[in-house]
Amino acid sequence: MLTLYRPGEGRLHRMPAGRKTLLVLALVLGVSLLPSSWWAAVVAASATLLAYVLAELQDGMLGMRELARQVAALRWILVITIVSQLVFLGPEAAVANTARVAAAIVLSALLVLTTRVTALLDALERGLRPLARLRLDPQLAALLLTVTLTTIPTLARLAREVRDAQRARGARGSLRTFAVPFLILASQHAFELGDALTARGIR
Template identity: 55%
Template sequence: MVTLYRPGDSPWHRLRPGPKMALLLLIVLGVCLLPVTWWAAGVMTGVCLVCYAVPDVGMRELGRQLFTARWILGVTLAGQLIFLGPESAAANTVRVAVACALAALLALTTPATELLETIERAMAPLAWLRIDPRRAALTLSVTLSTLPVLATLARDVREAQRARGGGRSLRHFAMPFLVMALKHADELGDALAARGVR
């Protein structure tokens, strides 16, 4: 499985996966409960900056994660501006940005195998509802890795276009990107099937 994990010695790296996941989830829930105001947008931004301002993570990584999510944030901002106005649009877009950044922080500081095992243990009670915790955990882990994988594929296509002297044509970008994305999805499906996931 493609992973965002970057080895390091930050407080986030040293924190065990279970408590780290619970803490980040609490932070995201706290951010979601804040009102849609300018000051709340400032508080949310501050919380995100503090979470990333540690060794082996840093502001450059935060910028990279937000750049990866730029299309999601752009669509969120545009839709909110049309229907709710500037203050609500800013607060809600910052809320989405912080949630994406903190989800990425979890993946950046936790090896994929540990993350998968922790999610599987957390979902163990779902067995009472006849839901396979292993499959649910794997689905969630794959979902967490989807955005960075697609961003990497998009970057590779752009670099290949530049190497061939191509322009920034959307038409020439879309087809190879779609082919690579479908190829990745097919390979991921084969890998899951080989591990008995149907």
């Protein structure tokens, strides 16, 4: 399984996977429940900045370099979000909702960046064991959640690679020229992931 884990010795790296998962989920939920107002956009941005600083990612800029990478990889998603929101909801709701979406995604990326897939899978499996009473497989549920968490930053990385390749060729940036190669790479990743899961007997 593709992992975006980056080795480190920071505070978030040292935190147990289970506790870290609960913390990140609480942050994402808190940001998602903010109202569609100007102050909510400020809170979402501030919470994200603070989280990356406290994570101690050791990127030489108090986590800001990694945060900039994550946001830059999402730029087309954010453009589509804010444009569609501006059309239907107006500027305040558009800015607030886009800020909340961006904050939720980049905050969830912290979990993947600072936790090995095996540790994350084990923590989720332990947390989902009560589902066995409902005749649900906690191992399969944990695997599906882990795949979901790792897919979001993976798609962001693919988007960044597409843009870097276009810039290297001197191509002008546009949504149309970006969408086609991005969808091809995303589909290829989905097929490869499906083949890997099938090879492990998961259908």
